[in-house]
Amino acid sequence: MPEMSPPAPPIGQYVRFWREKRQRTQVAIAGLIGITEEYLSQIERGLKTPSLQVLHALAKELGVPISALLGEAPSEYDSSDITVAPSVTHALMGYGPSASSEPLAPAALREGVESAWRMWQTSRTRFTEAASLLPGLIVETEHAVRIHRIGSDIATRRETLRVAADLYFMLRSYCRRAGRVDLSLMVADRALRAAEDADDPVRIAVAQWNLGHVLLGDGEYEGAEQVALLGIEHLRDELRSKHTAAMTGALELVAVVADARRKRWWKARDRLRDQAMLRAREVGEGNVGWTVFGPTNVQLHWLNIEMEAGEAAEALRVANQIDTSRLPSLERRFTFLLEVARCHDLRREDTAVLVHLLDLEEMAPEDLARSPAAHNMVARLRRRAHRTYQRQVNGLAERLNIL
Numbered sequence: 001m002p003e004m005s006p007p008a009p010p011i012g013q014y015v016r017f018w019r020e021k022r023q024r025t026q027v028a029i030a031g032l033i034g035i036t037e038e039y040l041s042q043i044e045r046g047l048k049t050p051s052l053q054v055l056h057a058l059a060k061e062l063g064v065p066i067s068a069l070l071g072e073a074p075s076e077y078d079s080s081d082i083t084v085a086p087s088v089t090h091a092l093m094g095y096g097p098s099a100s101s102e103p104l105a106p107a108a109l110r111e112g113v114e115s116a117w118r119m120w121q122t123s124r125t126r127f128t129e130a131a132s133l134l135p136g137l138i139v140e141t142e143h144a145v146r147i148h149r150i151g152s153d154i155a156t157r158r159e160t161l162r163v164a165a166d167l168y169f170m171l172r173s174y175c176r177r178a179g180r181v182d183l184s185l186m187v188a189d190r191a192l193r194a195a196e197d198a199d200d201p202v203r204i205a206v207a208q209w210n211l212g213h214v215l216l217g218d219g220e221y222e223g224a225e226q227v228a229l230l231g232i233e234h235l236r237d238e239l240r241s242k243h244t245a246a247m248t249g250a251l252e253l254v255a256v257v258a259d260a261r262r263k264r265w266w267k268a269r270d271r272l273r274d275q276a277m278l279r280a281r282e283v284g285e286g287n288v289g290w291t292v293f294g295p296t297n298v299q300l301h302w303l304n305i306e307m308e309a310g311e312a313a314e315a316l317r318v319a320n321q322i323d324t325s326r327l328p329s330l331e332r333r334f335t336f337l338l339e340v341a342r343c344h345d346l347r348r349e350d351t352a353v354l355v356h357l358l359d360l361e362e363m364a365p366e367d368l369a370r371s372p373a374a375h376n377m378v379a380r381l382r383r384r385a386h387r388t389y390q391r392q393v394n395g396l397a398e399r400l401n402i403l
Helices: 011-021 026-033 037-044 052-062 086-092 106-122 126-149 154-177 181-197 201-217 221-235 242-261 265-283 295-308 312-319 330-346 350-363 365-369 372-384 387-399
Strands: none
Touching: 011 037, 011 052, 026 037, 026 052, 026 330, 026 372, 052 372, 086 126, 086 154, 086 181, 106 126, 106 154, 106 330, 126 154, 126 365, 154 181, 154 201, 181 201, 201 221, 201 242, 221 242, 242 265, 242 295, 265 295, 295 312, 295 330, 312 330, 330 350, 330 365, 330 372, 350 365, 350 372, 350 387, 372 387
16 A cells, blocks of 8 residues: 655645745734734634635735645746746847847947836836847847957956946846846846956945845845845945945845844834935935935835834825935836835725825836735725725726736
8 A cells, every 4th residue: 555645734834934934924914915913823823724815815925826825846836927028038048149240339238238227217118128128138248248258358348247237237127026036146146247257346236236135035034134234344445435335325225124024123223224324315316226225215115114014104104204206216116106005005095005006007007017015905905995996996906917
C-alpha cells in the first residue's frame, strides 16, 4: 500500500504565514479588505473558511497569488497579472532585433533615454508607450556598451555606461510596476554594475536606491535597509553637493519604508523627521536620479506611515498639508491620491473613495488598472455601495475587468 501524503495545512496557516512575512497586522489587513479583525483571526486559527471573494482580497492585499494561500507550489502560481511587454523581455534577454554595426553616439542615446524618462514620469498611458519605446532603446544602448567596453576612448565608454545605468533605472520601475520582480531585480543589478564601471558615485547611489525598492517590493525589508545605509555611508566619502545630499535623503526614505513595513512606526517617524526631512529642506524640490526627492516626497512618506499604521484620521490631516501639483512625476501624484483613497476606505467613507478612484482613472488609467489596492477598494465598494452610486461603481469595476 503506498504511503499516504500528510494532509495539507489549512488555508489559515498560509494566510498567517504570508501576513507575518509581509510584516502586516491583523487589524490593518482586515480593515483594508473589509472584514473584522476577529473574523481574520478565526480564519488564521482554522475556525472559519474564507469565501472565494475574501480569499481573493487577502491574496491581493498580501501581494501573492491565490494559489499561495492554498498551499500550491510556486511553479503553479498564477501569472496572469504579469504585464511586461514580450518585446521588452526579449530585448533584455538579447533576443531583440539586431542593432546597427556602428553604435549610436552617447549624446543620441542620452536624448533617447531622457525622452523615455520624461514619458514615464508624465504620460497617462506610459505602459503602452514604454512597450513601444523601450525595446529599441535597450538594443541600441547595450550594443553601444559592448562596443565601447573594448574601445580606447575612456570618456565615451564612461558616458555610454552612465546612459545605460539611467536606462536600467527606468526599466527597474517599469518591470516592478508591471509585476515582474524578477526582471526588476535583474535590471537593478545591471544598473549598479554600469554605475560602478562608470565610476559615478551619484549613479551608484541611485542604483542602490533602485535596488532598495526592489527588495522592499519583495518583502526583504532588512536587506533594503542595509542597502540604503550602505549607500548613505558611501556618499559620506564624496564631496558635498546638492546631488549627493538629495541621494542621501532618498536613501534615508528607503530605510524609513523598511522600518514602517516592520511596524517600527516611531523609528520610521524619527528617521523621517531627523534625517530625510533635513536633507529635503537642504536641497528643495528636485528630481536627482529621477527619485523626485524633496520636501513633498518626504510628506508623502509621512502620509503612508500614518495610513499603514492604521491612523487614518492623522494620515488625512497630513494629506491636507500636501500639494503635489509641482511634482514632476505623475506616478507620485497618483500615489498620493491612492493613499488618500485608502485612508477614506479604512474609515468606510465610500463616496470619498469613489470620487478619488474616478479621479485616479482620469489621471492615469493604466496605473489604476495595475493597482491591487485600487482593485480591492472597488471590490469593497461593490459589496457595500449605496444604490445611488452603484452604477458608477459597477462601471468602474467593468473598466478594470474585475467584475
